[in-house]
Amino acid sequence: MRYTRADIEQDKLYLPSTAVVMSEVIKSIVCLVLLYLAPEGKKRSFSRLSSTLNRELILNWRETIKLAFPAILYLIQNNLQYVAASNLDAATFQVTYQLKILTTAFFSVVILKKNLSKLKWIALAILTVGIALVVLPKDASTAFMAYITGNTVADTSSTPNISTGNQSNIHGFLAVLTACFLSGLAGVYFEKILKGPSTPAPKPINTSEEMADDEEAKKVNLMDDEDDEAVNASNQIWVRNIQMSFFSVLLGLVFVVMIQDGKTIVQKGFFVNYNVLTWIVILIQALGGLIVALVVKYADNILKGFATSISIILSSIMSAWLFHFAFSGSFLLGATMVIYATYLYGF
Numbered sequence: 001m002r003y004t005r006a007d008i009e010q011d012k013l014y015l016p017s018t019a020v021v022m023s024e025v026i027k028s029i030v031c032l033v034l035l036y037l038a039p040e041g042k043k044r045s046f047s048r049l050s051s052t053l054n055r056e057l058i059l060n061w062r063e064t065i066k067l068a069f070p071a072i073l074y075l076i077q078n079n080l081q082y083v084a085a086s087n088l089d090a091a092t093f094q095v096t097y098q099l100k101i102l103t104t105a106f107f108s109v110v111i112l113k114k115n116l117s118k119l120k121w122i123a124l125a126i127l128t129v130g131i132a133l134v135v136l137p138k139d140a141s142t143a144f145m146a147y148i149t150g151n152t153v154a155d156t157s158s159t160p161n162i163s164t165g166n167q168s169n170i171h172g173f174l175a176v177l178t179a180c181f182l183s184g185l186a187g188v189y190f191e192k193i194l195k196g197p198s199t200p201a202p203k204p205i206n207t208s209e210e211m212a213d214d215e216e217a218k219k220v221n222l223m224d225d226e227d228d229e230a231v232n233a234s235n236q237i238w239v240r241n242i243q244m245s246f247f248s249v250l251l252g253l254v255f256v257v258m259i260q261d262g263k264t265i266v267q268k269g270f271f272v273n274y275n276v277l278t279w280i281v282i283l284i285q286a287l288g289g290l291i292v293a294l295v296v297k298y299a300d301n302i303l304k305g306f307a308t309s310i311s312i313i314l315s316s317i318m319s320a321w322l323f324h325f326a327f328s329g330s331f332l333l334g335a336t337m338v339i340y341a342t343y344l345y346g347f
Contacts, residue, residue: 014273015261019282021252026286028245031238038235056239057246064243066193071247073186075255080179087172095132096176101305102128103184108302111188120345124302127341131309133334134316187301194240194297237297241290306345309338 036049057064085093105124108114116124257265264272295304313335319325 012273014271014275014278015257015264017252017257017261018265018270019278019285021249021257023282023285023289024245024248024252026283027289028242028249030286030290031241031245034238035235035242038238052239053242057243064246067190067240067243068247070186070190070193071244071251073182073189074248075251077179077182077186078256080175080182084172084176084179088169088176093172093176094135094137096173097180098128098132098135099177100180100183101131101309103180104187104301104305105184107184107188108191108300111192112300114300114302119347123341123345124305126337126344127306127309130334130337130341131312133330134309134312134338136328136330136334184301187296187304190240190244191296191301194237194293237293241293302345306338306342310342313338 032049035052036044036046039048081097084097088096101124105116105121109116292304295307316325316327316331320327
């Protein structure tokens with residue numbers, strides 16, 4: 001993602017708000033394809049797919065509306081990140097935002113009734129500190145390593161002053177703490193919906209004429225209903241992602257794209273400055289979102305936090321190759337702590 005935006009002139013950058021929306025659209029398309037391919041070859045049809053979507057999204061609207069809640073939470077969280085980043089220096093924001101790991105664990109205990117041992121809480125605390133060190137900006141990292149090694153007489157001229165007079169630390173802290181709170185709540189709530197049993201859609205009431213149909217037709221309909229229920233049970237994760245993406249796209253278009261970049265879109269178009277690399281980034285984001293859903297479905301949000309932390313380390317290693325990123329002492333220390341926390345959590 002950074003490769004498509006680094007060292008690019010401002011008037012040649014694509015709009016990130018439209019990229020987020022297109023990522024959700026592509027995610028929905030992938031889920032639709034998977035739902036279409038779910039039945040056996042001869043039973044695949046667009047009418048069956050349409051029937052499934054009608055049943056899950058419209059007739060079963062109570063289940064659909066549940067996904068509006070995490071979508072709204074994620075929208076608020078994303079906007080709070082901008083507020084926090086505008087009022088806090090990069091180091092403070094990056095470090096404080098890692099508290100979402102602990103809020104996720106907290107809501108897993110409260111909402112999902114998970115039982116976390118003291119050892120697991122210690123592992124989560126180590127993970128939080130470790131990933132905070134990994135994402136620490138280089139200037140702050142240098143000052144931090146100088147402090148813990150006792151070299152307090154540092155060359156202050158080489159470390160720029162990262163605080164500015166128009167920043168509000170109180171607003172920044174409140175924003176980032178609220179974002180961490182909403183991140184944990186939305187993630188765990190989505191996990192509960194994914195793993196919980198869905199409410200069956202209401203079935204239409206048969207009329208007297210339909211009840212008079214021959215037994216063979218009834219058996220065929222019964223077999224079709226059983227097949228639909230089997231497909232529905234094994235592919236709920238794709239249905240949930242479609243429901244989630246619907247609200248994400250709707251809210252994103254109205255409250256982010258139109259409000260934030262509406263004027264630019266009217267003048268230059270929705271896909272302004274898009275290129276092949278832009279679409280690759282969007283595709284990666286979409287597939288990444290589906291992989292996260294799979295991890296949440298078959299593991300949990302806490303393990304997702306470990307996976308995300310390790311992915312950040314791997315991304316930094318890739319940055320060393322692409323952008324000549326130099327590893328700092330805090331990065332190496334943090335990476336070691338993340339690996340140890342992952343090992344410790346497994347006990």
